[in-house]
Amino acid sequence: MSGCISWGGISERTDYDWYIKTHPDFLPGNMPIIEEFIRKYPKFTLIPSETSHLQLKEEGINFGLTVYGSIGGEYAALGLPVINASMCNPRIRYSFNVHPKNVQELENILMNLNDVKLHFDFNEIYEYYFMTYVLNTDNWLFNNYKAFLNEIGGYHRQFESVSYKKFTAEFNDRKHTNILSSLRNFVESKDYHFQERHMCSKVLSSNKEN
Numbered sequence: 001m002s003g004c005i006s007w008g009g010i011s012e013r014t015d016y017d018w019y020i021k022t023h024p025d026f027l028p029g030n031m032p033i034i035e036e037f038i039r040k041y042p043k044f045t046l047i048p049s050e051t052s053h054l055q056l057k058e059e060g061i062n063f064g065l066t067v068y069g070s071i072g073g074e075y076a077a078l079g080l081p082v083i084n085a086s087m088c089n090p091r092i093r094y095s096f097n098v099h100p101k102n103v104q105e106l107e108n109i110l111m112n113l114n115d116v117k118l119h120f121d122f123n124e125i126y127e128y129y130f131m132t133y134v135l136n137t138d139n140w141l142f143n144n145y146k147a148f149l150n151e152i153g154g155y156h157r158q159f160e161s162v163s164y165k166k167f168t169a170e171f172n173d174r175k176h177t178n179i180l181s182s183l184r185n186f187v188e189s190k191d192y193h194f195q196e197r198h199m200c201s202k203v204l205s206s207n208k209e210n
Contacts, residue, residue: 004076007041007065008037008041009041009042010110010111011043011044011108012041013111014043014110014111016043016113017045018041018043018044018045018104019044019045019046019047019056020034020037020038020044020045020046020047021046021047021049021051022046022049023049024032024049024050025154025156026049027090027156027157034046034087044056044130053074053075053078054078056084057078057080061079061080061095062080062081062113063080063082063083063113063116064080064081064082064083065082065083065085065110066082066084066085066089067082067084067085067086067089068081068086068088068090072089072090072097073091073125073128073129073132074090076091076096076097076120076125076128077122077125077129079120081097081098081116081118082097082098082107083097083098083100083106083110083116084097084098084099084100085100085106087099087101090128090132091128093192094124094127094128095118095119095121095124096118096120096121096125096128097118099115100119114204131192131193132193135193135195136193136194136195136196137194137195137196137199139169139196140179140182140183140194140199141179142158142166142170143165143170144206148166151166152166178199178200181193181200182198182199182200183201185199186198186200
């Protein structure tokens with residue numbers, strides 16, 4: 001989505017209650033930035049990171065705002081509308097979220113939340129969950145992505161040099177060729193999610209051997 005939008009500036013023009021909720025495992029460096037933002041825009045309230053979304057629904061939350069986050073599916077399953085601030089979000093093909101096409105449309109929606117009407121087709125929500133968390137696979141670069149995260153010390157460590165060291169330690173020409181082949185299969189399929197079926201038998205065999 002081109003352009004930019006000031007969430008804080010919009011909050012000052014509304015009579016809504018605005019809240020910020022971090023992930024339970026938020027990066028420590030994020031908190032000073034969030035606290036400064038709230039000092040500047042006091043209509044925002046920071047919610048304890050351990051607060052459950054079920055509790056928020058029970059206490060009357062009406063909307064969720066995200067760029068790409070998983071609440072797009074989680075809140076939809078609770079019957080709550082979510083507005084995505086990116087056309088590249090993983091739910092873009094589904095109608096259970098709001099998908100503004102540009103900054104101006106996003107601002108107009110935020111200023112007129114009472115006009116937002118969504119129909120929740122739960123079969124569509126279940127399909128999204130299956131496609132995202134069951135059918136697709138993360139195991140194309142590392143043989144077992146979840147085991148890799150546990151081994152290096154958690155999700156955020158994958159963005160550090162430890163990932164590169166782990167990958168190069170397992171690297172060989174055959175694995176390189178197999179990764180390229182599986183990615184080529186995915187691109188040529190025009191599917192939305194990378195799935196295990198895009199990994200040819202050679203890739204699967206290599207994964208089992210390494």
